[in-house]
Amino acid sequence: MQTNKTSLPPQSADTQRQRIPIAMTIAGSDSGGGAGIQADLKTFSARGVYGASTITALTAQNTCSVSAIHEVAPEFVTQQLVAVLSDLKVDAIKIGMLASIPIIEAIGVVLDQYPDIPVVLDPVMVAKSGDSLLHSDAIEALRDILFPRATLITPNIPEAAMLLGDVEASSEAQMEAQARALSRFGCSAVLLKGGHLASSDSTDLLLQDGAIHRFCYPRIPTSNTHGTGCTLSSAITAEIAKGLPLHTAIAIAEQYIHEAIACADQLDVGHGHGPVHHFHALWS
Template identity: 50%
Template structure:
């Protein structure tokens, strides 16, 4: 392969999901579905299946830094997706590694609570996330409970979602994609709000009556993949929400329960 034909690479720094539906595993499938070479630095290990998280182990931060260094030393990394970063020490390590490179397209999915309700972020990590990673990220992709934790106030309505987007951008995010799936009385359609310096746009999709696993990871990694391919931020977010909707429509149940995982490849653009 000629050097000028090498595909763009995207790096995920996140947690591993032993059940294969979320985290690093979902990110790498999403990158591959978009034709982007996927790299990974594992920031946490979870014992997990579609019904919940049973244990979490955080590797030494020196080893996390070594993984990130190895990726940047050999690959043309066009975008980085951040997922589960469980402790303040992990966040500081990641922030330091990215600060040393500069100019990286960064998509931050502030993973705090698993769909099952398991807590995935230590108490001391929230302030570190606000101070070290949120400022300067190209896209922040919280769901409503995550945005409420970041801001310290409830988001009960679409109007409050608009206020939350403005407040999150004021904290330093270049753009925010605020996911509206958890909105109380959200109706028959899910409304996600995208906000950047040019204003606010709404991305709407029919609400699906499914219990799904890995949607947030997949959305953030789809945005990172499209940024790596050269799309501008708003278009990358719009197409990524469409991709997740298609992946949900094709979702399947690999475990013993009713929780679905996404069809990453059937939904490929």
């Protein structure tokens, strides 16, 4: 019997060693897979970048609630960061759930040694289920230690209010005022997400170099929005890792999350707020 074999063309050394952009996420784990580290790594993969991680907390959660949180020792957070950054050439970093002051301080010490790596900071404070993910006494440390290191921060309306000790914005004008107030803590740019506004469209405001830019999409009627914030910030991080300028990276990421939400109902995951569809462009 004759076996037909398909021979592959020889690969050059350059092809074999082609470098893929690398992004790292520093965040908590979501055992349900819809948010946190899991959503970040799915997003990195969907956007075509290699993903590394540093886990700050383990959560026992699903689409309905967070039943337990186990914080990682700050010393071990440091060890994870050093292990990755001493070996991999990380092109961009996303920061999510940080839980406590000691973890924030540990991350700040390490990142100070890598000032050239862009950082996208998503100030995760409350889960979709309403469970708290950041100690209340850690808000000031988050602002003082990590905001000045951030290329971009991506709070939603409730998070912006908590960070400022203010009422939640109920209009785009109030969103703009709060974005400008947040920028005074030293971050390079602010993307204030407007998904919590009562409007037919969902509008995010980017404050960059003193100017306001709007990203507006029709609101999608679905309850499957678990992990939207994690996914958007990770998508931005992935595009920055590819070398794109901030505004372009955000525009691409906004389109990606809009499509991921639009396709979320194709999935049947859990009994609560299901996840967005990270691989909507890849799965049939």
